Amino acid sequence: TNGSAPAVPSDQYDSLYLSPVTVGSSTLHLDFDTGSSDLWVFSSLQAQSSLVGHDYYMVDPAKEKQGYTWKISYGDGSGASGKVYADKVVVGGVTATAQAVEAATAVSAQFTQDVDTDGLLGLAMSTLNTVKPQQQKTFFDTVLKQLAQPLFAVDLKYHAAGSYDFGFIDKSKYTGAINYVNADTSKGWWGVSATAYSIGNASTSATVSGILDTGTTLLYVDTPIVKAYYAKVKGSKMDNTQGGYVFPCSATLPDFSLTIGGVKQIVPGKHINYSPTSAGNCFGGIQTNDGIGFSILGDIFLKSKYVIHEMGSTPRIGFAQQ
Numbered sequence: 001t002n003g004s005a006p007a008v009p010s011d012q013y014d015s016l017y018l019s020p021v022t023v024g025s026s027t028l029h030l031d032f033d034t035g036s037s038d039l040w041v042f043s044s045l046q047a048q049s050s051l052v053g054h055d056y057y058m059v060d061p062a063k064e065k066q067g068y069t070w071k072i073s074y075g076d077g078s079g080a081s082g083k084v085y086a087d088k089v090v091v092g093g094v095t096a097t098a099q100a101v102e103a104a105t106a107v108s109a110q111f112t113q114d115v116d117t118d119g120l121l122g123l124a125m126s127t128l129n130t131v132k133p134q135q136q137k138t139f140f141d142t143v144l145k146q147l148a149q150p151l152f153a154v155d156l157k158y159h160a161a162g163s164y165d166f167g168f169i170d171k172s173k174y175t176g177a178i179n180y181v182n183a184d185t186s187k188g189w190w191g192v193s194a195t196a197y198s199i200g201n202a203s204t205s206a207t208v209s210g211i212l213d214t215g216t217t218l219l220y221v222d223t224p225i226v227k228a229y230y231a232k233v234k235g236s237k238m239d240n241t242q243g244g245y246v247f248p249c250s251a252t253l254p255d256f257s258l259t260i261g262g263v264k265q266i267v268p269g270k271h272i273n274y275s276p277t278s279a280g281n282c283f284g285g286i287q288t289n290d291g292i293g294f295s296i297l298g299d300i301f302l303k304s305k306y307v308i309h310e311m312g313s314t315p316r317i318g319f320a321q322q
């Protein structure tokens with residue numbers, strides 16, 4: 001079987017993208033996240049006060065995996081924890097009959113406040129799954145054998161609804177060739193490396209190692225590259241109170257690219273104006289990866305491409321122009 005689910009921006013800045021998923025008998029709107037490997041949801045196990053505004057999973061005690069727990073935390077300090085159930089999960093018509101569903105008993109304020117997000121669906125390697133005493137499979141791993149091809153394709157869009165395709169490549173969603181590179185899955189993520197970057201039409205050789213991450217909003221790369229980029233943006237500055245580089249909203253932003261597999265993957269300058277700030281300037285879509293240890297190619301990088309994640313005998317990533 002194959003299937004496709006929409007990826008709808010949660011707000012006018014594309015902070016995150018939400019996809020409808022049937023979990024048990026509920027339809028929830030989940031943040032598909034290639035940077036993590038837990039399928040966790042808001043649930044009836046939580047205090048009613050935490051559920052206001054959310055759709056949530058009504059747990060069925062008969063489906064509980066007794067004694068199983070999970071606890072996840074993200075680099076921004078947000079997190080959640082809870083119990084585990086085996087239930088039916090359907091994404092775009094692709095059904096996992098006994099998928100590990102991680103029902104929250106507690107979630108951090110960042111998630112409670114975001115009433116549009118009812119949980120996450122992890123699409124990194126199952127080796128990053130946090131369930132104890134036994135790690136569980138991601139939805140993609142659970143359905144892999146039933147898919148026509150062992151892949152999913154990510155089509156996130158700039159200020160518009162895109163999609164996640166499972167088991168097939170949709171030729172109507174890209175132009176030109178698909179450029180494949182081997183994925184480095186050794187750390188549990190979809191890892192890639194670039195051999196150069198370009199700002200406007202000036203190219204510089206550099207090694208940029210990073211992960212593809214639909215769950216991270218922005219593009220985080222090494223400080224020297226970020227400094228070189230904003231040196232080309234008049235009036236830009238690093239503003240610690242705002243947590244990153246900002247610039248006048250009227251600024252013209254140069255295109256940015258990373259050369260992966262010998263092909264320039266271009267991020268249009270327009271996509272790098274992420275959002276206005278409360279201080280009247282605009283927040284950059286490219287920021288430093290200080291404290292992370294590698295680059296994160298988040299939504300800002302992904303939303304101009306059709307990106308195929310293929311879990312064949314050798315995991316591969318394919319890039320095509322939308």
Ligand SMILES: O=C(CNCc1ccccc1)Nc1scc(-c2ccccc2)c1C(=O)NCc1ccccc1
Nearest residue numbers: 031033034035036074075076078213215216291292296
């Ligand atoms: O955790 C992820 C993927 N999940 C992102 C996510 C989705 C919903 C809510 C919260 C987070 N990706 C990765 S891999 C490595 C990191 C990281 C980031 C900063 C410091 C240390 C590690 C992150 C991550 O936390 N991404 C989200 C994020 C939030 C704020 C700033 C940067 C990145």
